[in-house]
Amino acid sequence: MSVAVKLSDAGMAVFDLAASSLRDLNATLQALGPKTNETAWTVLNPRGEHAIAVGITAPVVVSIDAHGGLLIVEGNAAARCGISMKGIDIVVKGSVGHMSGFMAQSGNLVILGDAGEALGDSLYEAKIFVRGKVASLGADCEEKPMTEEDKAILAGLLSQAGSDAPVESFKRYGSARTLYHFHVDNAGAY
Secondary structure, eight states: OOOOEEEOTTSOEEEETTTSOHHHHHHHHHTOOTTOSOOEEEEEOOTTOSSTTOSOOSSOEEEEESSSOSSEESSOBOTTTTTTOEEEEEEESSOBOTTTTTTOOEEEEEESSOBOTTBTTTOOSOEEEESSOBSOBOTTEEEEOOOHHHHHHHHHHHHHTTOOOOGGGOEEEEEOOSSSSOOGGGGGGO
16 A cells, blocks of 8 residues: 655645545545544545545544545535535535435534535434525425524534634524334335
8 A cells, every 4th residue: 555645834644646546545544543643634636536534433634625525625515425424524615516415314514605406315313504505405304493502513613614604694404304214104205
């Protein structure tokens, strides 16, 4: 395995996908232990790859220097951003494509731009915060009231992402919980 990890002037680990494979990146990040001191990562040249930075269990922040990625996306994210999230937080500073948040189980997806069609389709307990327009909601996704806890979560994530967008400019979406257990009256939504 030839892995090209360099340190930036600020001490951040920089991984260039033009020099190493996506498999090497994911293996490197997955190998980090819970007490790692390598907590800040930047990924360069993602070139539209899917499944960047998957399977991370260590407390690290991964910034993707391009359109698309995991945790902090500096631009737009493609379709199905945050698919099947399991406890991760994603902040997209642009817009997301269709079916983003599909089957997201837990964590938070923050979208500063617009969301494509079928947002949050088959959503579980993840929370989705959108500042822009939503083309349409997916099966079992609905707008929810923004609680004080939600506002605090969102404010913290925006701060970590370096955004000064006001919390009040976002709407929150979550599961309507009609797909949790099969019921014949909901068969058309499956």
